[in-house]
Amino acid sequence: MAYTDILYEKVNGMAIITINRPQVYNAFRPKTVRELIDAFRDAWDDNKIGVVVLTGTGDKAFCVGGDQKDRGDDGYSEESGLTNGIGLEVETLHSAIRNIPKPVIAAVNGYAIGGGHVLHVVCDLTIASDQARFGQVGPKVGSYDAGFGSAYLARVIGEKKAREIWFLCEQYGAEEAKEMGLVNKVVPHEKLIEETKIWCEKILDKSPTALKMLKYSFNADSAHIEGITQLSMGSLVMYYSSEEALEGRNAFIEKRPVNFRKYRR
Numbered sequence: 001m002a003y004t005d006i007l008y009e010k011v012n013g014m015a016i017i018t019i020n021r022p023q024v025y026n027a028f029r030p031k032t033v034r035e036l037i038d039a040f041r042d043a044w045d046d047n048k049i050g051v052v053v054l055t056g057t058g059d060k061a062f063c064v065g066g067d068q069k070d071r072g073d074d075g076y077s078e079e080s081g082l083t084n085g086i087g088l089e090v091e092t093l094h095s096a097i098r099n100i101p102k103p104v105i106a107a108v109n110g111y112a113i114g115g116g117h118v119l120h121v122v123c124d125l126t127i128a129s130d131q132a133r134f135g136q137v138g139p140k141v142g143s144y145d146a147g148f149g150s151a152y153l154a155r156v157i158g159e160k161k162a163r164e165i166w167f168l169c170e171q172y173g174a175e176e177a178k179e180m181g182l183v184n185k186v187v188p189h190e191k192l193i194e195e196t197k198i199w200c201e202k203i204l205d206k207s208p209t210a211l212k213m214l215k216y217s218f219n220a221d222s223a224h225i226e227g228i229t230q231l232s233m234g235s236l237v238m239y240y241s242s243e244e245a246l247e248g249r250n251a252f253i254e255k256r257p258v259n260f261r262k263y264r265r
Contacts, residue, residue: 105126
């Protein structure tokens with residue numbers, strides 16, 4: 001696949017996948033997600049690759065989730081007008097990140113918000129720049145992730161904090177994210193990739209079979225969440241075409257205050 005929305009390189013056993021849409025804070029559209037899936041599958045099949053890094057272009061954002069300007073009245077549509085579910089294969093992408101038999105490190109260089117926040121959560125490890133910001137936005141724009149983005153998040157940081165993140169939609173700095181167990185390490189912004197590569201080198205010195213089986217073992221305890229994700233995405237298809245969900249999208253695009261209160265009647 002010829003990539004336009006991501007950058008993909010292999011260096012000394014490392015596969016580095018970079019979301020490359022800095023003009024929209026590395027928000028993803030259907031094409032972006034397809035390219036990410038393709039890159040992860042390529043890294044999966046390459047026996048010379050022992051670790052994968054996921055990051056974003058620029059100094060401002062890792063990823064801020066789905067590009068709301070690409071979201072139509074019933075989800076995200078392709079140029080052809082055809083859709084599959086919500087029009088974003090995020091379920092397949094999450095599965096690729098979790099199931100690739102190699103550690104995946106999220107190198108968070110800025111905003112990790114919404115669907116971008118979910119991406120780093122499903123990665124095995126997260127190293128954050130001291131400029132990184134974390135948080136959810138779904139309920140503010142008429143969207144949600146009731147699968148790995150919430151159920152697995154609660155496994156990582158606990159029920160109370162996970163509910164706070166989703167119900168309040170506030171943002172958290174890198175150090176606070178580390179304190180809650182959302183981030184493994186915080187480093188100076190200019191040293192993010194350098195430190196990430198140091199971790200990669202340490203991983204590459206370990207037994208690939210041992211790492212694979214350990215990852216499978218860690219995943220086994222939360223594997224049932226994949227079924228919850230399928231239910232979540234099925235409900236999201238119906239929700240996206242509702243007047244309530246469209247109010248969230250339209251308010252974001254029109255840069256006006258959202259009014260969800262009118263739906264409590």
